[in-house]
Amino acid sequence: xxxxxxxxxxxxxxxxxxxxxxxxxxxxxxxxxxxxxxxxxxxxxxxxxxxxxxxxxxxxxxxxxxxxxxxxxxxxxxxxxxxxxxxxxxxxxxxxxxxxxxxxxxxxxxxxxxxxxxxxxxxxxxxxxxxxxxxxxxxxxxxxxxxxxxxxxxxxxxxxxxxxxxxxxxxxxxxxxxxxxxxxxxxxxxxxxxxxxxxxxxxxxxxxxxxxxxxxxxxxxx
Amino acid sequence: xxxxxxxxxxxxxxxxxxxxxxxxxxxxxxxxxxxxxxxxxxxxxxxxxxxxxxxxxxxxxxxxxxxxxxxxxxxxxxxxxxxxxxxxxxxxxxxxxxxxxxxxxxxxxxxxxxxxxxxxxxxxxxxxxxxxxxxxxxxxxxxxxxxxxxxxxxxxxxxxxxxxxxxxxxxxxxxxxxxxxxxxxxxxxxxxxxxxxxxxxxxxxxxxxxxxxxxxxx
Numbered sequence: 197x198x199x200x201x202x203x204x205x206x207x208x209x210x211x212x213x214x215x216x217x218x219x220x221x222x223x224x225x226x227x228x229x230x231x232x233x234x235x236x237x238x239x240x241x242x243x244x245x246x247x248x249x250x251x252x253x254x255x256x257x258x259x260x261x262x263x264x265x266x267x268x269x270x271x272x273x274x275x276x277x278x279x280x281x282x283x284x285x286x287x288x289x290x291x292x293x294x295x296x297x298x299x300x301x302x303x304x305x306x307x308x309x310x311x312x313x314x315x316x317x318x319x320x321x322x323x324x325x326x327x328x329x330x331x332x333x334x335x336x337x338x339x340x341x342x343x344x345x346x347x348x349x350x351x352x353x354x355x356x357x358x359x360x361x362x363x364x365x366x367x368x369x370x371x372x373x374x375x376x377x378x379x380x381x382x383x384x385x386x387x388x389x390x391x392x393x394x395x396x397x398x399x400x401x402x403x404x405x406x407x408x409x410x411x412x413x414x415x416x417x418x
Numbered sequence: 419x420x421x422x423x424x425x426x427x428x429x430x431x432x433x434x435x436x437x438x439x440x441x442x443x444x445x446x447x448x449x450x451x452x453x454x455x456x457x458x459x460x461x462x463x464x465x466x467x468x469x470x471x472x473x474x475x476x477x478x479x480x481x482x483x484x485x486x487x488x489x490x491x492x493x494x495x496x497x498x499x500x501x502x503x504x505x506x507x508x509x510x511x512x513x514x515x516x517x518x519x520x521x522x523x524x525x526x527x528x529x530x531x532x533x534x535x536x537x538x539x540x541x542x543x544x545x546x547x548x549x550x551x552x553x554x555x556x557x558x559x560x561x562x563x564x565x566x567x568x569x570x571x572x573x574x575x576x577x578x579x580x581x582x583x584x585x586x587x588x589x590x591x592x593x594x595x596x597x598x599x600x601x602x603x604x605x606x607x608x609x610x611x612x613x614x615x616x617x618x619x620x621x622x623x624x625x626x627x628x629x630x631x632x633x634x635x636x
Contacts (some may be wrong), residue, residue, distance in 0.1 A: 263612045267591065271606065351608060387492060
C-alpha cells in the first residue's frame with residue numbers, strides 16, 4: 197500500500213498554527229501567573245497556625261499531584277458551572293492549569309523559603325536594613341534564586357501540559373491542530389509538525405528564563 | 419431515562435482501571451529496558467553517540483506527551499501494520515519512558531563517585547563487569563526516588579490514551595459520565611481511583627528520598 201506524506205497541508209495551515217502557538221503561550225502565561233498566586237498564598241497557609249488550614253493545603257497538594265490533569269480539567273469543566281461560574285473553555289483551562297501548577301509551586305516555593313537561614317535575616321537587621329529591605333534583599337531574592345531552576349522547569353511542564361486543554365476545546369495549538377486534522381485527514385503530518393512547534397516554544401521559554409536569570413540572579417554568593 | 423451511577427457503572431470503571439494498570443506495567447517494563455540502553459549510550463564516552471542521545475532525550479522532554487502519543491499512534495498506522503490500539507499506545511508510552519528513565523539513570527550513573535570506576539579499572543574489570551557489578555547497583559539506589567516519581571507520572575500519563583480513544587480509566591469515566599449525566603460523581607470516583615494508585619507510590623518515593631538524603635549527609 198502506498199501512502200505519500202504530504203506536508204503542504206501544514207504549509208497552507210501555517211497562519212492558523214502560528215495563532216495556535218500564540219494561544220498556547222497566552223494560556224501558559226496566564227496559567228503560570230495564577231499558579232504563582234496560588235503557590236504564594238498556599239505557602240502562607242501551609243505554615244499558618246490553624247491546623248485545619250494546613251491540612252487543607254496538604255490535602256490539595258496531594259490530590260492534585262496524584263491525579264491526572266485530564267481528570268482534573270474534566271472535573272473543573274463540570275464543577276465550575278455548578279458554583280455559578282459559566283466560563284468559556286479557555287478560561288476554564290487557565291483555571292485548571294493554574295490550580296495544577298499551583299500545587300507544584302507550593303512545594304517548590306516552600307523549599308525556597310526554608311532554604312533561608314534565620315541568622316541571615318537577623319544579620320540583615322544587624323546591618324541596619326529595615327523590614328522591607330530585609331524581605332526584599334535577604335529573603336525574597338535569594339529564595340527566588342534558589343528555586344528558579346525548578347520553578348521554571350515546572351513552568352515549561354505547565355506549557356506542555358496545556359496541550360491537554362484541547363480535550364475541553366480551549367483555544368490553543370493542539371485544538372487548532374485537531375481541527376486541521378479533521379479537515380484534511382493528514383493526521384501524521386499535522387501532529388508531527390506541531391510537535392516541533394511545541395519544541396520551539398519550550399526552547400523559546402528556556403531561552404527567556406535563562407535571560408531573566410542572567411539579568412537578575414548572576415551575582416556571587418560566597 | 420438515563421441510568422444512575424450504580425454497580426454496573428462502577429464495574430465498568432474498574433475494568434478501565436485494570437487497563438490503566440496493564441498499560442502502565444507494559445510501558446514501564448518496556449521503558450526500563452529501553453531506558454537502560456539510553457542511559458548506557460548517553461554515558462558511553464563516544465561524543466557523537468552521546469550527542470545523538472541528548473537530542474533524543476531533549477525532544478521527549480521538550481514536547482507534550484499527548485503529541486508524542488499522536489505521532490506514534492498515527493505514524494504506526496501509516497506503516498500499514500494493523501496494530502491493536504493497546505499495542506499502539508503502549509509503544510508510545512514505552513518510547514516516552516525510555517527517554518525519561520534514560521535521563522534519570524544517566525544522572526544516577528554520573529552521581530556514582532568516579533573513584534569507583536577508576537578502582538574497577540585498576541582491578542582489570544572490563545566495561546560490562548564494571549557496569550553490572552560496580553556502577554549500576556549503586557546508581558539504581560540513587561535513582562530509585564526519581565524512578566518511582568516517573569512511575570507516578572506514567573500512571574497519570576496513561577490517561578491521555580483516552581484522547582486517542584483507547585478505553586482505560588479516564589475514557590471509561592468519560593463514557594459513564596455521558597451515560598449517567600453525573601460528571602462530578604463519576605470524575606470524582608475516577609480521580610479517587612487514580613489517587614489510590616498513585617499516592618502510596620508518591621509517599622514511598624518521598625520517604626526513600628528523605629532516607630537517601632540523610633545517608634549522604636553522614
